[in-house]
Amino acid sequence: xxxxxxxxxxxxxxxxxxxxxxxxxxxxxxxxxxxxxxxxxxxxxxxxxxxxxxxxxxxxxxxxxxxxxxxxxxxxxxxxxxxxxxxxxxxxxxxxxxxxxxxxxxxxxxxxxxxxxxxxxxxxxxxxxxxxxxxxxxxxxxxxxxxxxxxxxxxxxxxxxxxxxxxxxxxxxxxxxxxxxxxxxxxxxxxxxxxxxxxxxxxxxxxxxxxxxxxxxxxxxxxxxxxxxxxxxxxxxxxxxxxxxxxx
Amino acid sequence: xxxxxxxxxxxxxxxxxxxxxxxxxxxxxxxxxxxxxxxxxxxxxxxxxxxxxxxxxxxxxxxxxxxxxxxxxxxxxxxxxxxxxxxxxxxxxxxxxxxxxxxxxxxxxxxxxxxxxxxxxxxxxxxxxxxxxxxxxxxxxxxxxxxxxxxxxxxxxxxxxxxxxxxxxxxxxxxxxxxxxxxxxxxxxxxxxxxxxxxxxxxxxxxxxxxxxxxxxxxxxxxxxxxxxxxxxxxxxxxxxxxxxxxxxxxxxxxxxxxxxxxxxxxxxxxxxxxxxxxxxxxxxxxxxxxxxxxxxxxxxxxxxxxxxxxxxxxxxxxxxxxxxxxxxxxxxxxxxxxxxxxxxxxxxxxxxxxxxxxxxxxxxxxxxxxxxxxxxxxxxxxxxxxxxxxx
Numbered sequence: 129x130x131x132x133x134x135x136x137x138x139x140x141x142x143x144x145x146x147x148x149x150x151x152x153x154x155x156x157x158x159x160x161x162x163x164x165x166x167x168x169x170x171x172x173x174x175x176x177x178x179x180x181x182x183x184x185x186x187x188x189x190x191x192x193x194x195x196x197x198x199x200x201x202x203x204x205x206x207x208x209x210x211x212x213x214x215x216x217x218x219x220x221x222x223x224x225x226x227x228x229x230x231x232x233x234x235x236x237x238x239x240x241x242x243x244x245x246x247x248x249x250x251x252x253x254x255x256x257x258x259x260x261x262x263x264x265x266x267x268x269x270x271x272x273x274x275x276x277x278x279x280x281x282x283x284x285x286x287x288x289x290x291x292x293x294x295x296x297x298x299x300x301x302x303x304x305x306x307x308x309x310x311x312x313x314x315x316x317x318x319x320x321x322x323x324x325x326x327x328x329x330x331x332x333x334x335x336x337x338x339x340x341x342x343x344x345x346x347x348x349x350x351x352x353x354x355x356x357x358x359x360x361x362x363x364x365x366x367x368x369x370x371x372x373x374x375x376x
Numbered sequence: 377x378x379x380x381x382x383x384x385x386x387x388x389x390x391x392x393x394x395x396x397x398x399x400x401x402x403x404x405x406x407x408x409x410x411x412x413x414x415x416x417x418x419x420x421x422x423x424x425x426x427x428x429x430x431x432x433x434x435x436x437x438x439x440x441x442x443x444x445x446x447x448x449x450x451x452x453x454x455x456x457x458x459x460x461x462x463x464x465x466x467x468x469x470x471x472x473x474x475x476x477x478x479x480x481x482x483x484x485x486x487x488x489x490x491x492x493x494x495x496x497x498x499x500x501x502x503x504x505x506x507x508x509x510x511x512x513x514x515x516x517x518x519x520x521x522x523x524x525x526x527x528x529x530x531x532x533x534x535x536x537x538x539x540x541x542x543x544x545x546x547x548x549x550x551x552x553x554x555x556x557x558x559x560x561x562x563x564x565x566x567x568x569x570x571x572x573x574x575x576x577x578x579x580x581x582x583x584x585x586x587x588x589x590x591x592x593x594x595x596x597x598x599x600x601x602x603x604x605x606x607x608x609x610x611x612x613x614x615x616x617x618x619x620x621x622x623x624x625x626x627x628x629x630x631x632x633x634x635x636x637x638x639x640x641x642x643x644x645x646x647x648x649x650x651x652x653x654x655x656x657x658x659x660x661x662x663x664x665x666x667x668x669x670x671x672x673x674x675x676x677x678x679x680x681x682x683x684x685x686x687x688x689x690x691x692x693x694x695x696x697x698x699x700x701x702x703x704x705x706x707x708x709x710x711x712x713x714x715x716x717x718x719x720x721x722x723x724x725x726x727x728x729x730x731x732x733x734x735x736x737x738x739x740x741x742x743x744x745x746x747x748x749x750x751x752x753x754x755x756x757x758x759x760x761x762x763x764x765x766x767x768x
Contacts, residue, residue, distance in 0.1 A: 178723050181715070205725035217720035221738025230734065231724035238725070271720075287724065 164348035210293035314339030423516030499527035511540025592618035622655035
């Protein structure tokens, strides 16, 4: 599903190198966790995969048989790549429902499907809300404006449920959540796990992995993947810290 | 440049006004940002009578659809009129006066005007009036005067639309007098033909406790300017909001001057600009708070969005305060679309042109939302939507 080879990324205009040769293979339906200390390049990796501007990128990323790096941000999204933002962006004046319908219809158009009218769209929204056990109070507000940290993250997962991506990159979706909100968001993620949906979960802490069990765990440090293993690697990290792992 | 004036009862007034008219230049402070290079060759004499009225479809497009007294002018002359409180200026020409503080184009209007509208509401009356100013002329002018007088406690909603076809010169001067506790909601849509020039000016005298709520949406014309001068009595309230949305090589100015001469009056002003391609937008806004105008509450804001590297904006918000117990603020911003917002929308699959349109719409809708009258607001939204769609 996702094959990353020797991916390097530098801040544009001669900035420093942040990703220094990443190799990663994520199979269909697999959930991979990427853990690492602050400044290790986790969010840069998420941004580069989603097509964020401001980086000079080299290496190859093959997604679903296509050259991901050659695609624009919105092409990637329409092809099924979804980034759950660490800091979801507030957009005053743009209603959340209007935004989501524009996004969903853009995705549907590119798949050759018909656009949903307001009624069909609302029906789908209700289904997904029910699935995720979240209330609809966020829908009539402007995108992320005035949302609490937990509401913003829930809204990201809700968007993922609506857009049904093939590859979801979750960038610190657990950060800033209290334990109840974390459980809610983790339940949402678990419900969206599917055989044809791969996930890359970026996180600081092991606690998300208590709720969402990954197939593989990778440790990113200094712009490289320095260790990979099963979920026991996360427990080891929790015990020894990143410093302990780097020393090993 | 002044062409022969109409030899009527107003001739002495016309001649005096014509003598006073001088084409402004960038050395005149109120005009320093407006590019007037192409104006001189557009100062056409009045169009001959007899042009066709706009089709029913055009009239429907330039109507909010709400029940109202309707007036249609073609090239500055009344083509259709209704309403007990609405009269033709051509039959009341003695009402034409020079309006000193509206600048040179008010003088030009006095020299040439032959028709227009007189709205006169007695105390306590209430009315909704919609005026379509239609321009249909090549190298000719439409000179119009609108006089509005509201008696004490009267209420009116006035929706004026400017549209047309051809390279005409549109010049409209409005004089508004609001009696005590009267209230006027005044909505203006300037959607003139792309080759036209539009110079409009409004003078509003707002008596004690009266309310004047103006909204101006500027979409059309090659070169346009809307001047608004309001003089506020004690406890009067004034709202001036609006937007200019420009593309191609359009040039547009919104210039306002609010004079707080008496205490306890309020002004709120929000003007937004969306400027694309090589267009140029100008906002000049002044609020004067005279020494007697204690307890004034006045706020002014101009925000601009530049959509292309060659688009330009000049903005000059200004407060002139001579009283010491007042609450006043002003501000101006000029910026691009927010890259983070654009990335967020695109990361959900929305193609870049649509993502940009969504953000521009949000920016502009925010100010149109300030129009309290729902049919007028929907009407402006409809034309705003059309402007956004036509840019794709």
